[in-house]
Amino acid sequence: MSEQTTRIDVRKTYKLYVGGAFPRSESARSYEVHGADGGFLANASLASRKDARDAVVAARKAFGGWSTRTAYNRGQVVYRIAEVLEGRRAQFEAELRQAQGVDAAQAAASVDAAVDRLVWYAGWADKLAQVVGNANPVAGPYFNVSVPEPTGVVAAIAPTDPLLGLVSVVAPLIVTGNACVVVASEEHPLPAITLGEVMATSDLPGGVVNVLTGRRAELGPPLASHLDVDGLDLAGVSDPALATELEVLAAENLKRVRRPAPAERPEDLLAEPPLERMTTFVETKTVWHPRGL
Amino acid sequence: MTSTAHPAHQAHATGSAGPATPFAESPFAYAPAPESTAVVDLRDSYGLFVDGTFVAGTGTPFTTINPATEEPLAQVAEASDADVDAAVRAARRAFEQVWGPMPGSERAKYLFRIARIIQERSRELAVLETLDNGKPIRESRDVDVPTVAAHFFYYAGWADKLEHGGHGTTPLGVAAQVIPWNFPLLMLAWKIAPALACGNTVVLKPAETTPLTALLFAEICQQADLPPGVVNIVTGAGATGRALVEHPGVDKVAFTGSTEVGRGIARAVAGTSKRVTLELGGKAANIVFDDAPIDQAVEGIVDGIFFNQGHVCCAGSRLLVQETIAEEVLDRLKRRMETLRVGDPLDKNTDLGAINSAAQLARIRELSEVGDAEGAERWSPACELPERGFWFAPTLFTGVTQAHRIAREEIFGPVLSVLTFRTPAEAIEKANNTPYGLSAGVWSEKGSRILEVAERLRAGVVWANTFNRFDPTSPFGGYQESGYGREGGRHGLAAYLQGGHA
Numbered sequence: 001m002s003e004q005t006t007r008i009d010v011r012k013t014y015k016l017y018v019g020g021a022f023p024r025s026e027s028a029r030s031y032e033v034h035g036a037d038g039g040f041l042a043n044a045s046l047a048s049r050k051d052a053r054d055a056v057v058a059a060r061k062a063f064g065g066w067s068t069r070t071a072y073n074r075g076q077v078v079y080r081i082a083e084v085l086e087g088r089r090a091q092f093e094a095e096l097r098q099a100q101g102v103d104a105a106q107a108a109a110s111v112d113a114a115v116d117r118l119v120w121y122a123g124w125a126d127k128l129a130q131v132v133g134n135a136n137p138v139a140g141p142y143f144n145v146s147v148p149e150p151t152g153v154v155a156a157i158a159p160t161d162p163l164l165g166l167v168s169v170v171a172p173l174i175v176t177g178n179a180c181v182v183v184a185s186e187e188h189p190l191p192a193i194t195l196g197e198v199m200a201t202s203d204l205p206g207g208v209v210n211v212l213t214g215r216r217a218e219l220g221p222p223l224a225s226h227l228d229v230d231g232l233d234l235a236g237v238s239d240p241a242l243a244t245e246l247e248v249l250a251a252e253n254l255k256r257v258r259r260p261a262p263a264e265r266p267e268d269l270l271a272e273p274p275l276e277r278m279t280t281f282v283e284t285k286t287v288w289h290p291r292g293l
Numbered sequence: 294m295t296s297t298a299h300p301a302h303q304a305h306a307t308g309s310a311g312p313a314t315p316f317a318e319s320p321f322a323y324a325p326a327p328e329s330t331a332v333v334d335l336r337d338s339y340g341l342f343v344d345g346t347f348v349a350g351t352g353t354p355f356t357t358i359n360p361a362t363e364e365p366l367a368q369v370a371e372a373s374d375a376d377v378d379a380a381v382r383a384a385r386r387a388f389e390q391v392w393g394p395m396p397g398s399e400r401a402k403y404l405f406r407i408a409r410i411i412q413e414r415s416r417e418l419a420v421l422e423t424l425d426n427g428k429p430i431r432e433s434r435d436v437d438v439p440t441v442a443a444h445f446f447y448y449a450g451w452a453d454k455l456e457h458g459g460h461g462t463t464p465l466g467v468a469a470q471v472i473p474w475n476f477p478l479l480m481l482a483w484k485i486a487p488a489l490a491c492g493n494t495v496v497l498k499p500a501e502t503t504p505l506t507a508l509l510f511a512e513i514c515q516q517a518d519l520p521p522g523v524v525n526i527v528t529g530a531g532a533t534g535r536a537l538v539e540h541p542g543v544d545k546v547a548f549t550g551s552t553e554v555g556r557g558i559a560r561a562v563a564g565t566s567k568r569v570t571l572e573l574g575g576k577a578a579n580i581v582f583d584d585a586p587i588d589q590a591v592e593g594i595v596d597g598i599f600f601n602q603g604h605v606c607c608a609g610s611r612l613l614v615q616e617t618i619a620e621e622v623l624d625r626l627k628r629r630m631e632t633l634r635v636g637d638p639l640d641k642n643t644d645l646g647a648i649n650s651a652a653q654l655a656r657i658r659e660l661s662e663v664g665d666a667e668g669a670e671r672w673s674p675a676c677e678l679p680e681r682g683f684w685f686a687p688t689l690f691t692g693v694t695q696a697h698r699i700a701r702e703e704i705f706g707p708v709l710s711v712l713t714f715r716t717p718a719e720a721i722e723k724a725n726n727t728p729y730g731l732s733a734g735v736w737s738e739k740g741s742r743i744l745e746v747a748e749r750l751r752a753g754v755v756w757a758n759t760f761n762r763f764d765p766t767s768p769f770g771g772y773q774e775s776g777y778g779r780e781g782g783r784h785g786l787a788a789y790l791q792g793g794h795a
Contacts, residue, residue, distance in 0.1 A: 038389070092487050103641055132794075138764035139443065146768050146784060230773065244564030251559035253628035253728065254552070254571065255775045262566070283730075284779050289746045289757040 002141040005143060014044050015188070016051060017196030019058035020206015026050050031214070033190055036101025046188045051220035052181065055210040056226050059153045059179035062207030067150045067177040076123030078153050080202040082118035085111070090200060092163060098260045099162055099188040103146045113270055119165050120272070121171040128176060128278055141291045148282035150177030151256055152230035154161060156222035157216055157246075159236040162188035166195060169235050170209055172277040180232070181223060185236065186205035189213035217242055224249035232279045235267070256280060323634070324639040327347050328430045335424075338368035339375055339504070342511035344383035345521025349705045350376050352529060359505055360427035361638050361647040361682040364792060369504050372527035375534040378495070380525040383543055384467040387522030392494050393430050393464060397453035404449030404489060406517040408631055411442040418506055423638045425505040427647030427683070428601055440763055441482040442782075445452065446766035448486035451786060455491065458783050461792025464492035465568060466544035468789065471534045472507075474649050475501035475604035475705075480549050481507050483769075483780045485524060489787035497704040498537055501530040502650045535561075540756065543567065547605050549606075549790060551708045552703075552729075569785045570778025572606065572770055574703040575731030578724035579609030579760065580746065582717070583618045585721045585736035589758065591625045594709070597734060597760040599633060599687050602645055603707040604653070606775075607732035609760055611700055612689075613720050616713045623691065623711065630687050631674040645707060648683040657706030663698040664690045669710070695726055703729070717742065721749045730772030734760045753779070 014033075015022040027048035033041045047052075054191040066074070089191050093107040094116075129147050140255045151247070159165030162185045173180045184192030196211045212219055216237060224232055224246040231252045237243045237260045250257050259265040274281070338354065340347040350370025357366050362616050370379070392400065418441075419434040425454040448463070468488045472480035477499055488495050499507035510528045527533055531554075538546050539561050542669065545568045549560050551572040577621050579597050582588045597609025614622050638646030648654040663673055669690040676686040689709040693700050699710045714720040724733055733752040737743050747755040754770045756762060763769065768779035787793030 019713050088395045132784075133770075134783055136764070136766040136768070138762070138767050140762070140764070142759065142762060144764070144767050146782065151772075182674060206773065240564065247563035251556050251563065254555065254559060254573070256777050259566075274794070279794040283753060283783055284768050284770070285747075285753060286768050286782075287755045287757060288759055288767070289743065290759050 008145065009193070014042050014213070016045050016047055017193060017209070017211040018055045018198065019061070019210065020200060021270070022193075024056070024204045027031060033188075035098045041098055042190055042229075044193070044213045047219060049210055049211040049218065052219050052222045055181040055212055056153060056155075056205040056223070056228055058210050059181050060228055061181040062205055063150075063153055066174070066179055066205055066208045069177070071126035071129070074175055075122045077203050078118055078125065078171060079122035081199055082115050082122065083202065084194070084198045085118065086115050089115070092196060095194060096163060099190060100103045110164055110189045116163045117164065117167050117273075118171055121175045124278065125175045128282070132275070132279060132282070134163055136286070143254045143289045143291055144286065146284050146286040148176070148279070149285050151281040151283055152178065153228060153283050154178045154180045154231035154233060155226070155229050156180055156182040156233035157236040158182050158184055158192070159218060159267075159269065160185050160187055162191040163195065165236065166192050168269050168273065168277075169233055172273065173233070173281055174204070174208055176278050177283050178281055179208045181212065181229070183216060183219045183223070183236070184211055184213045186214070186216050220246050221249055222268065223257070225252060227253050229255060231256040233281070236260070237291070238263070300543075323642045325637070327637060328639045328641060329419060329425065332637065333421045333424065335367055337495070338370075339508045339528070340370045341372050341380070342524070342526040343376070343380045344525065345419040345509070345515070350528070352376065352533070355501060355530070357425060357502060359424050359715045360502075360649050361701055363681050363683075366424060368507065369508075371529040372498075372533045372536075373523040374536045375609060377527055377533060377540060379623045380496045380527050381467060381469075381537070381540050381542040383522035384496050384525055387520060388466055388494040390463075391520045391758060392489070392523045393492055395492075397455060397492070400489065400492065401449045401452035403517060403519050404445050404452060404486065405514060407486065407519070408442050408445035408449060408518055409440065410513045415439070415442070417639060418478060420639070421509055422506050423646070425503045426474065427638050427649050428475055431641055431643065431647045432601060437479045440765070442480050442484045444479075444482040444765040448714040451487075452490040454619060455790065457517065457590060457788065458786045460787045460790040460794065463791040464788055465791060467542060468495045468545040468547060469537045469543040469549045470495055470541065471495040471550065472497065472499055474503040475601060475606070477503035478506040481510060483549070484547050487780070487785045488789045489523065491786060492522065493789050496525040496537060496543070497507040498527050498529065498534050501528070502530040508557055521719070538562070545569070545789065548572070552776075555776055556608050568597070568788070568793075570770075570777035571782070572780060573774065573776035574704055575606045575608070575729045575771065575775050576611060576701065576727045577607055577609050577732040577734065577752065578611045579734035580720045580724055580736065581612065581614045581618070581622060582720075582735070582739075582742065584738050586738060586758070587618070587622060587625060591622065591629050593736065593758070593760040594626055595629055595735060597710040599645055599707050600748060600761050602648055602685070604702070604705055605648060605761065606703075607754060607761065609732075609734050610704060610709060610780055612711045613714055613723055614711065615720070616715050619713050626639040626689070627672065627674070630689070632689050633674070635681055635684065635686060645687060648685050648706065651683055653705065654685060657704055657708060660699055660702060660704045661688060661708055664693070664697065664710070667697045667699070669699060670694045675722040695723060701727065716748065721746060725749075725751045728774040731770075731775035733754065739744075
């Protein structure tokens with residue numbers, strides 16, 4: 001910033017992204033977010049368990065419409081998120097450099113990877129059913145077919161990597177038709193809310209993705225135990241005790257749980273993701289009908 | 294309604310749907326046609342099957358009875374924690390030394406052998422299943438055992454083709470498998486066939502009330518010269534199952550049974566690297582639209598809830614019938630129920646056999662009494678039940694609301710709850726108003742309606758204009774609290790391979 005200017009910056013207030021809107025935490029709490037250099041960046045909303053429950057309600061409300069969109073349409077929307085992200089890449093690069101202390105090339109590579117990941121998943125929307133679905137040759141006069149369907153509302157704890165980590169958990173969930181509540185990187189929450197702004201302007205219906213900022217240990221349990229949540233992705237939980245606690249809570253209504261990668265084999269976010277990221281949160285439905293003249 | 298166990302009794306059909314028909318004049322009067330039990334060679338007592346041989350268990354032996362007569366069939370060993378440990382170790386050795394390294398094409402041949410022996414000994418298996426379980430011989434002979442053989446044939450063929458299945462070729466290791474009493478041998482096949490095809494070894498615990506066909510299957514493994522330790526059978530009740538599931542030496546847990554026990558297993562494996570598949574309870578809606586083929590629908594309703602005495606996790610236990618045809622459907626359904634024959638499971642004419650245990654009978658009675666108390670209207674055809682054994686007449690409740698416990702809880706018996714609806718949207722909403730999601734039925738002659746309803750039902754198996762069909766090629770398993778994972782078909786391989794997904 002130039003010495004000569006007298007203009008004062010207009011700073012952004014980072015709030016939550018829930019139901020397509022940007023509310024503050026109902027608790028009116030916030031926490032200080034610092035950059036890699038230790039400097040103050042912003043006050044992020046410190047979401048409460050009530051915010052988590054509100055986000056689940058928003059996700060459930062959005063699920064019906066989103067899951068019945070055509071696969072082609074869901075693919076278009078995810079592709080649109082990639083386009084809008086690409087258009088705002090300078091902002092993300094700046095945020096990543098501040099948050100993580102990475103250099104310009106590393107920040108650019110991160111944004112590249114996030115955009116490319118969204119494009120990759122967008123293409124999956126209308127192919128997954130062809131790859132994991134089946135016509136089944138039953139021994140009788142019946143038509144029989146198995147198809148994947150979204151699990152429902154999935155809660156996810158995002159990895160620490162602020163942008164690519166978030167995209168890596170959110171994109172597979174929504175491209176298959178799920179709605180989600182995602183707890184952003186606790187350490188670097190700000191790019192997640194900026195990504196919320198991208199999603200809010202990408203024709204993604206409000207509530208399909210809901211982003212909370214705050215403590216994993218505080219937001220994890222109410223999401224893991226919520227009876228209207230059908231699945232739980234623990235990708236960003238590095239504390240084994242917390243991961244076990246959340247998996248135990250998830251058993252109450254038999255949530256599908258994706259366990260965190262073991263510490264000795266951390267997930268490589270830059271590698272092509274395994275299909276399992278999508279298929280953990282789809283259900284196989286098999287339909288029978290008699291044949292006859 | 295007639296009782297094949299007491300053909301001399303005159304049963305009267307006193308339901309509202311038809312005239313009283315004296316038994317002797319009924320066109321449905323059959324002479325008893327009992328299947329011979331000579332084909333079964335029952336021993337007085339059975340040990341555990343560990344590392345290829347039968348060994349004495351170190352727990353407290355228990356008696357398995359014939360639920361149709363309450364007479365004891367045999368003493369069965371109870372596997373203690375130490376016995377379970379020995380079985381898991383045997384399975385681990387077999388996995389590391391024999392079965393894991395064996396080429397898939399060779400594993401396949403063992404599975405084909407087993408399938409053939411099941412066919413060769415099919416009558417023996419069917420009679421033993423009926424003796425121990427109480428299900429009609431017509432079902433064990435025509436449904437259970439043929440499907441068991443088909444399952445082994447199907448997965449035998451996968452063993453050397455795994456690289457084409459989309460889930461990799463690397464097995465998990467030792468699988469702990471716990472199965473229920475409603476389809477004892479069929480559930481064994483659903484568990485063991487895919488596990489072995491993928492190169493895993495297994496320790497399987499059959500239900501404590503129906504251990505005998507699993508032990509006969511162990512003999513079949515011996516006849517097939519299956520290498521020792523590849524299949525281990527440990528008998529016992531909940532404590533044995535818990536010891537098996539929680540054993541640190543197992544890589545995979547597969548369970549079929551109640552949602553309550555399934556929850557406990559999901560908690561027990563939390564924080565471990567064990568893979569889990571759970572096939573749990575259900576409360577399936579069977580939706581009949583006003584344009585349905587009504588005679589076929591009535592057959593499907595009967596098959597949906599009275600097949601296997603309603604001891605079926607995917608039973609069509611909630612009938613949702615469109616209001617405009619409700620009266621007609623119920624009249625025809627009642628008339629059909631009057632022709633169901635309840636009694637001696639070994640009689641080839643029997644439609645409904647014995648309830649599997651005193652405990653299950655108590656549960657069915659309790660929930661039915663709750664149905665009465667909550668204001669639903671109970672109807673059963675006139676029915677003469679045998680004096681000994683565990684029996685429950687086919688029953689339907691009308692005037693059921695979604696809040697009634699008999700519309701929400703799994704009864705696991707021959708009890709149908711009838712609800713009505715006016716619009717397709719209402720039918721779908723009511724059908725999906727359950728924490729379960731295993732199966733559903735839809736009856737309509739309109740193709741577009743069937744496809745739309747099938748898409749909107751949140752259930753793992755949707756039977757359209759049919760019900761309770763099973764096939765080894767067809768994946769089976771639920772949404773929500775009906776569990777996770779699929780059994781059967783290419784999807785069924787996922788549960789037993791490192792690269793397995795969906």
